Amino acid sequence: MTPPSRRAYALEQKARGRKVAAVFPARYPAELLWARDVCPVEVWDPPAGTQAAQAHLQANVCSVVHRALSLWLSGGTGAADFLLFSHACDSLQNLSTLVPDLLGEGRPCLFFYPPKGRRDDLAEGYLERQLEALSERLDEAAGRPREGALERAVAWGEARTRALNDLYDARAGGRLAASNGEFYAAVRACEYLWPEEAVLRLDAFRTERSGPSASGIPLVFSGVLPQPAGLLPRLDDLGVRIAEDDFIACGRRFVRGSLPHSGEPLPTVARRFLALPPCSTAGSPVPDRLDFLTRLAGRSSARGVVFLALKFCEPELFDVPTLAEGLRSRGIPCLVLEVEMGGDVPAQTLTRLEAFLESLP
Amino acid sequence: MSALARLRYRLVKDALLPAALALKRGGKKSRPPDPLFGPPLKSTSDLRRIMARHYALASHAKGAMPVAWVTSGAPVELLRAFGFYTVYPENHSALCGARKLGPEISAEAEARGYSQDLCSYARVDLGHAFSGKTPVGSLPAPDLLFCANNICQTVLYWFKALSREYGIPLVLLDTPYLHGGRDEASAFAYVEDQLRRAVTDLERFARKDFDEARFLQVLESSRRAARLWGGVLETLRRRPAPMTIFDAFVHLMPIVSLRGLPVCERYYEGLLAELRDRAERGVAAVPGERHRLLWDNIAIWFALGPLARLFAEHGAVPVVATYTHAWAETAHQMDLQNPFAALARTYGGIFLNRDLAHRRAFLEALSREYAVDGAVLHSARSCKPYSIGQYDLKQSLRETPGIPSVVLEADMTDHRVWSEAQARTRLEAFFEALEGRGIGGSSDQGSA
DSSP states (O other), X not given: OOOOOHHHHHHHHHHTTOEEEEEESSOOOHHHHHTTTEEEEEOSSOTTOSGGGGGTSOTTSOHHHHHHHHHHHXXXXXXXSXXXXXXXXXXXXXXXXXXXXXXXXXXXXXXXXXXXXXXXXXXXXXXXXXXXXXXXXXXXXXXXXOXXXXXXXXXXHHHHHHHHHHHHHHHHTTOBOOOHHHHHHHHHXXXXXXXXXXXXXXXXXXHHTBSXXXXXXXXXXXXXXXXXXXXXXXXXXXXXXXXXXXXXXXXXXXXXXXXXXXXXXXXXXXXHHHTSOOOGGGTOOHHHHHHHHHHHHHHTTOSXXXXXXXXXXXXXXXXXXXXXXXXXXXXXXXXXEEXXXXXXXXXHHHHHHHHHHHHOO | OOHHHHHHHHHIIIIIHHHHHHHHHHHOOOOOOOTTSOOOOTXXXXXXXXXXXXXHHHHHXXXXXXXXXXXXXXXXXXXXXXXXXXXXXXXHHHHHHHTTOHHHHXXXXXXXXXXXXXXXXXXXXXXXXXXXXXXXXXXXXXXXXXXXXXXXSHHHHHHHHHXXXXXXXEEEEOOOOBOTTTTHHHHHHHHHHHHHHHHHHHHHXXXXXXXHHHHHHHHHHHHHHHHHHHHHHHGGGSSSOSSOHHHHHHHTHHHHHSTTSHHHHHHHHHHHHHHHHHHHHTOOSSTTOOEXXXXXSSOOGGGHHHHHXXXXXXXXXXXXXXXXXXXXXXXXXXXXXXXXXXXXXHHHTOGGXXXXXXXXXXXXXXXXXXXXSEEEEEEETTOHHHHTTHHHHHHHHHHTTOOOXXXXXXXXXXXXXXXXXXXXXXXXXXXXXXXXXXXXXOSOOOOO
């Protein structure tokens, strides 16, 4: 069941009377949008190239930001009723102000700042206030939610989290007969599908592909997202099975295991947000990330960890040296590959990957 | 902390160091006058002495008092109230850059897997942490790290790495980025709560109670120093300017590293008096000042001298910079009646933590106040929050207030990304365009 394209889906959602928001990386409270009948369509790696943005951005800005701006400049976010920027790093922060303040975007541009480097009561209190502030902006941009809508949205979030956990569990346990490409097509459709539909598709995919995973070398992958574009089929060819992932766009965006106890909707959203896996963009301590990666490797019987270090991505590039060193000291082989978005995997990168696979015990 | 270390520190501070610095001062030969520039600032020798003393004392502080490494935008006043010796890695990296040691020291971090694409201040600092390489003899290893992400998120990643390397605690002040003014109250309340929590953390760490009277003294000193620094910068409104922004980049060091200490106030009192006197007497930093310029972003430390000459050759005088104003622009908010709220506003509201609409307004205001004819926007490869948006700010400045500008691609510390020949060509074309506009900018031709 191939998911529709983002653009086609956004138009379809609008035809159904929903509003559409273009959402820029990385973490945001989707429940607040769903509650207002807004379909968030995320912008991670659109096929917009980077050329249009070159007049506005330095060459040493990462391709996530270049592509996002190129998409916006080319009218690729035209179907959106408003834009939502979540603070992930300095580059996305500046993009969030460049577009409305200097490039003249006239639609509402909403901004969300999740606390950085803290998960204590102060962070939780501030996050709740941020959620309230974002709710006010959303009321202005999309109208107030109907009675019980936020509770329903929170339940959808819970269901989607459960479906993702089930799917990831099946893959980690070697009980999913799907290629790397098929798996990420299913998971990444959550970046724009309406949550009820996303859950149906995730569950259907898991049921249809239930069965022993293809034999191959199980590895954990970490990075921003599974890019370059040609990577996943190459991994299939090499007999590599991504058994778990620590991608910002995928495995770091849903609570692993059981969700924090629910109660009032906004505090529930806040607590779940803070319970997300540790992430460089959240300023999480590296030991937490190291433990998380170790756990992923253990539960999926992975034989090593591959870091896809996206060029110019500061949050990731700062953590990778210590993570790699820490994993090696725990006896987990790892490889750091510098990658760019789009296109095929460069031959040199492929050679390094092959050499790594050969070196695995 | 040991009594012996404290005794040694006092001995060095009160006896050995003053004698050594006096000896050094006596042996210093003065440079011959340079016709491109006005007479050198007398305060510069005081600055050298103060900073030499600061770094020399730093190496004896370990064990005598707790040592904290601090980001330039962190509210150091809290640490001073607890008696910490503070070291600024950014300042140290700038110093390494000025001595052209950036690539050599950052190579130590690159060898450990830190990408050459990361901030060069961070790479130099981590390189120093891994190797001990520094031009200042030695820096004391930190006992505590204090970081505020109001200047960038990079400092958070960087200080996390230091925390792991030294195995010491990191006290973080998370300062939400401000979009417009709507959520400011909530953001400042969050910062204020963290400041109060930091006091508790520091009490536990330093094993002493918070001395509020001492804190208020430090805060008052910090406020006075920031006002004096603001006064120093205001003297550059005079035509001809009594010093250039290239000088100000150097004289910035005490307000970054020593604010809250009496030495900082004393230094700026002297500098301000000297500059006012020069302004009264019409002493020009650059004789024949023709073009007054605004500089955006951090200095290019390794090229400060050559750039100063190039500018001076064309009668171009940078008279104002967003960067140097960062330590003066929010000083008025330091309200001693409500110190924690004031600190939250002062540090949480700096221009680098605000949106580009604010930056545009800031640039426009500075352009007007200092009557500039053009702007040089240093696109610093290392500093994304400062640099992303500059291409469009250039266009914006051309529209209002109608001044041309040039973007200079460089870095503050890593001279491997710098081409002096290309920069010279670009700047000379810009200066020629300014000539075409006439002094004071009467037409809008030839923006570089």
